[in-house]
Amino acid sequence: MSKLSHSDILQTINNGLIASCQPVDDGPLDKPEIVAAMAQASIIGGAAGLRIEGVDNLKATRPYISAPIIAIVKRDLSDSPIRITPFLEDIEALAAAGADIIAVDGTNRPRPVDIESAVKKIKELGCLAMADCSTLEEGLYCQQLGFDIIGSTMSGYTGGDVPAEPDYQLVKDLRAAGCYVMAEGRYNTPELAKVAIEIGANCVTVGSALTRLEHMVSGFVKAIHSANA
Numbered sequence: 001m002s003k004l005s006h007s008d009i010l011q012t013i014n015n016g017l018i019a020s021c022q023p024v025d026d027g028p029l030d031k032p033e034i035v036a037a038m039a040q041a042s043i044i045g046g047a048a049g050l051r052i053e054g055v056d057n058l059k060a061t062r063p064y065i066s067a068p069i070i071a072i073v074k075r076d077l078s079d080s081p082i083r084i085t086p087f088l089e090d091i092e093a094l095a096a097a098g099a100d101i102i103a104v105d106g107t108n109r110p111r112p113v114d115i116e117s118a119v120k121k122i123k124e125l126g127c128l129a130m131a132d133c134s135t136l137e138e139g140l141y142c143q144q145l146g147f148d149i150i151g152s153t154m155s156g157y158t159g160g161d162v163p164a165e166p167d168y169q170l171v172k173d174l175r176a177a178g179c180y181v182m183a184e185g186r187y188n189t190p191e192l193a194k195v196a197i198e199i200g201a202n203c204v205t206v207g208s209a210l211t212r213l214e215h216m217v218s219g220f221v222k223a224i225h226s227a228n229a
């Protein structure tokens with residue numbers, strides 16, 4: 001378990017890369033021991049922290065990692081679009097498994113448990129709270145509720161086509177409003193991650209480009225095939 005204070009955790013990840021070690025669901029890399037290996041490799045590469053999905057993956061990873069871990073549970077619910085850490089039981093399980101920071105969906109959509117109870121539970125359990133938001137309005141509401149980190153994670157994922165680019169404007173607006181900002185979502189190259197910091201993000205999370213190998217390989221394959229099309 002990390003022994004850092006809350007302010008040390010925020011300081012440790014400030015200006016840093018968070019490697020989101022989330023393999024493709026049910027793919028060959030989707031195994032706790034592989035997630036733990038990805039996490040260690042990411043730290044060797046210089047990541048300041050990690051984002052880990054699932055209690056079993058967190059339990060497998062935590063013993064090897066002293067850097068801050070942002071933990072989530074993803075669920076596909078039949079009666080709500082909320083996927084990221086929807087239940088208080090998920091928060092309890094992540095805290096017990098050694099999360100430093102617990103992220104929950106921060107969007108303004110129908111949810112099984114109100115967000116006020118979620119942030120209260122995270123704080124009671126001694127963790128930092130992160131809100132995965134899609135708009136400035138949601139981010140400001142979550143900031144006001146006491147969330148420590150506001151992420152642009154859900155921008156582009158609440159309906160319609162997913163844009164190709166990251167939502168830079170949301171990052172700028174959240175920072176201008178005084179939030180501690182995590183740029184997250186479609187920062188798929190080192191250059192884009194650099195832009196995130198340049199426009200004011202405190203830190204940037206990169207997932208697919210680091211740990212969804214199937215997606216990266218298929219991107220190369222498509223590009224190669226299109227050469228002679």
Ligand SMILES: CC(=O)N[C@H](C=O)[C@@H](O)[C@H](O)[C@H](O)COP(=O)(O)O
Nearest residue numbers: 020153157184185186187206207208
């Ligand atoms: C919308 C949603 O559910 N985002 C998830 C949150 O945990 C992950 O699927 C993303 O991989 C993560 O946010 C990092 O983003 P990117 O993979 O674009 O670097």
